[in-house]
Amino acid sequence: MNSRFAGYILSDDQSDEHPALQPGLPWPMGAHWDGQGVNFAVFSANAQAMELCLFNEDGTQEVARYRLPAHTSDVWHGYLPGAAPGLVYGLRAYGPWRPDRGQRFDASKVLLDPYAREVVGDFVWREEHFAADREHPLHMDTHDNAAFALKARVVREGDFDWAGVTPPHTPLADTVIYELHVKGFSKLSEKLPPELRGTYAGLGHAASIAHLQRLGITTVSLLPVHFPVDEERLNRMGLVNYWGYNTLAFFALNPRLASGHQGLSPRDEFRQMVKALHTAGIEVLLDVVYNHTAESDETGPNLSFRGLDNASYYRLPPDDRAHYENHTGCGNTVDIRQPRVLQLVMDSLRYWVGEMHVDGFRFDLASVLGRGDNGFERNAAFFTAVAQDPVLSRVKMIAEPWDIGPGGYQVGGFPRGWLEWNDHFRDHMRSFWVQSAAHPSQPVDGATRGAFALRLCASSDLYQPRQRAPAESVNYVVSHDGFTLADLLSYNERHNLANGEDNRDGHGHNLSFNCGVEGPSDDPAVLTLRGRLQRALLATALLAQGTPMLCAGDELGHTQGGNNNPYCQDNPTTWIDWPKADDDLIAFTARVLWLRRQALPFGNRWYSGLTDALGLHDLAWMQRDGAPLQGGAWDDPLERVLGCLIGRPGRAGAPLLLLVNADAEDHGFMLPAGVWQAMLDTSQATGRADWYGQGETRFPLRAHSLVVLAAAGADLDPP
Known part of the structure; x- marks a missing residue:
């Protein structure tokens, strides 16, 4: 049990006066409780002093302030005896205000600890958050933001009962990724109680897991x-960053x-959500x-x-340190x-692996993490650090392998071992x-059988020469x-007016x-074509x-009304419309994944x-008459029918045959010798x-369709 003094959480044996730091x-x-008090450690190579500010429970009133008394290797630190989890705190950093030299210290701003485990407060845009005067950006704005700044709360770590549930460690060969937004x-x-919908608990609910x-x-x-x-x-437009790609606190x-709840x-x-998913x-x-980070460019606020x-x-x-390199399109780039x-x-x-038990990461604009002094480096310090790390080297690492900077x-x-969005x-x-389908009798860039086969087989031109695995x-x-x-099959043009950028985004x-x-549309011909192409x-x-990787909602026909950038739409535009789910399409998707799981083509x-x-x-490639597909036929711009005979599937006990027809007409495809059973027909x-x-x-072989057949002995039992 804790006693409280002006919102400062103290252990029961602590006196009524603030203790010395x-x-x-x-x-x-960051801030860590050891059972007797809390240790604070904050990095700053250029600050001249660092203050620890204590607040009441809701973070609205500053009740005490301390100078961190020690400074070791660019880390400012101090220990507060008797402090306990629940303590709310912020930081003030003292140093030069020299934007021309890259220095933007302003001790009138309470700052969020970059290692904050829990953030206190709802952020509201106010002038007090800006260290630079909005009218004269090289001058300071010294209005104090303590009442409005986001604060950190000390938490108790290692206290969650995982009840013996451990991560699944699914092999890459068996992995099927489903990208989703929690809300x-x-x-x-x-199927969920109203109070759980759109939350971590909602994702961990039995009905969500069942799907x-x-x-x-x-x-x-x-x-x-x-x-x-x-x-x-x-905020000025009454919108929010629904997707959430504007992080301030990484813990x-x-x-x-x-x-x-x-x-x-x-x-x-x-953690309850992770536990439920892992159990499944x-x-x-x-x-x-x-x-x-969410601090934007030189016109942005001092938040952390x-x-x-x-x-x-x-x-x-280097020659203009009042500004920022912007390889992200978001105003700044983390160094x-x-x-x-x-x-x-x-x-x-x-922390997310050890304390929260997640199984890996997808890195947004991951090329930034490999940028050295002269551009992207495959052996950059970050990749080396991950490769040798006994925790991180064992989890899945996925790169969005680009940024908007030079050579991004x-x-x-x-590096080998990393997955990439392709x-x-x-x-x-x-x-x-x-x-x-849009141009049935015309050549289409990138639509040859050669391009299709290359991408179908793990883009060997990109990954095999670098000794990387197909997965x-x-x-x-x-x-x-x-x-x-x-x-994708209902709109030729984007319809993004709701985003407030005149459909330019x-x-x-x-x-x-x-x-x-x-x-x-309710035109049967239009709907038939859309359905064929979706399934193919x-x-x-x-x-x-x-x-x-499957994007959530695509398995049930979710639409965003033609908005192809709804990052700011926290409304039914982006919320999956379960009442209108296409159950046939769900069943189709489940059947395809059954086939992958059983046969691993x-x-x-x-x-x-x-x-x-x-x-x-x-592996062998065939034309519709059964002849080998080779030479110049790969690049025939108007031939869109081919077969792939997989002699050594990943899991099936006998060969598989994948037939593809992207033409607008049905075709007969000459099968190889043997006994064959169709396992999937996307028509x-x-x-x-x-x-x-x-x-x-x-x-x-129907138009706009893909078929998978298995030879006798494949040992596949269709659901």
Whole structure:
């Protein structure tokens, strides 16, 4: 039991006067309770002094202030005897105000500890947060922001009961990623209690997990859950940063995604969610944004990093240190070249794995993390640190392998062991299926059979020469960033007016096709074509060699009304519309993933095309007449039918045959010798296929469809 003095949480044996601050230790960083008191350690290489400010429980009133008494290797530290979890605190940093030299210290601003485990307060945009005068940015604004600043709360760590539940450690060959937004996934789910919808608890609810299990999902990838700040521009327009790619606190959860049910803190609710998912055998990945912070550019506020040590935390142009290098498009770029900044990122990652039990990460604009003095470096310090780390080297690491800076596009360029979002796969598969349907009698860039085969087989041009495994290609046709799958086939143009940028935002090159009508339609021909293409794209992404990723809602026909950049739409635009779910499409997706799980058409190894002792190719390509596909035929711009004979599937006990028809007409495809059974036919609403027969006959291959057949002995029992 604790006693309280002016909001300062003390142990029972503490006197009624504020105790003296002791030197403490420079490690661990942040605020840590040892059972007797709290140690504080804050990095700043350029500050001249650092103050610890204590606040009442809701963070609105400053009740005590201490100078941190010790300074070791750029770390300011002190120990507060008797302090306990629940203590609310902030920081004030003293140093020069010289924007021209990259220094932006202003002790009138209370700053958030970068290692805050829990953030206190709701951020409201106010002039007091800005150290630079809004009218004269080289001059200071010394209005005190203590009453309005975000604060940190000391937490008790290692206190959660995992009840023996451990991470699933799903092998890459079995991994199926499902990208989702915590709120959007369950906000409209009628199977959940209303108070849990759109929260961590909602995702961990049995009904949510049942859907994931029905599909065959092994791994959920959550859009950012770190504590964010909505941009001032969005705030003025009455919008929010719904996606959350604007992090301020890398150790703290976004409390807006917590329900607070049963009195749980956001941390405990999140851990309960992870525990429930792990119990069901489902991994949890976090989308993390270490490339920039919510403090924006030189016109932004002093909330944390900028006020503590601007010149260390951010990349500044050497010849113009009053401004910022902007390789992210968000106003600033975190400078991971600095050892203490690298330590912050590593400590944050280890915290989420060790304390919160997550299974890996997807790194937004990951090329930033590999930027040295002269651009992207495959052997940069961050990658080396991860590779040798006994915790992080064992979890899944996925890169969004680009940023907007010079040389930032690095698909294929990350170190071995890292997975990468493969946008080559996305674009070529959209070209092959979607643009071929839009232009049935015309050549289409990127829509050749050669391009299709290259991407189907893990983009060997990108990964094999670098000795990387096929599974390191994350194959997707849709992600959160862009049209949904249904909208990809319903809109030729983006419809983003609701975002407040006059429809200028979002991708303009989507390779989409509305199938004849812009937006919703009740035309049977339009709906049939849209359905065929949806299923062909889903099957291609989920069966291709590599690691598949499905965007939440695509398995049930979710639409965003043609908005391909709804990052600021926290409303039914982005919330999955469960009442209108297409159950046939859900069943189809589940069937495709059943086939992948049982047969694993492509193993996690590079195929050679060579024959074994019995003359069977490990992989062979065919034309519709059964002849080998070779030479100039690969690049025939108007031929869109091919077959892939997989002699050595990853798991099936006999060869598999994948037939592809992106033409607008049905075709007969000459089957190889043997006895064949169709396992999947994407021309059918649920993918069921009843064909069974001898080879060396023509199989009826429908337009805009993909079919998988198994040879006798494959040992596959369709659901």
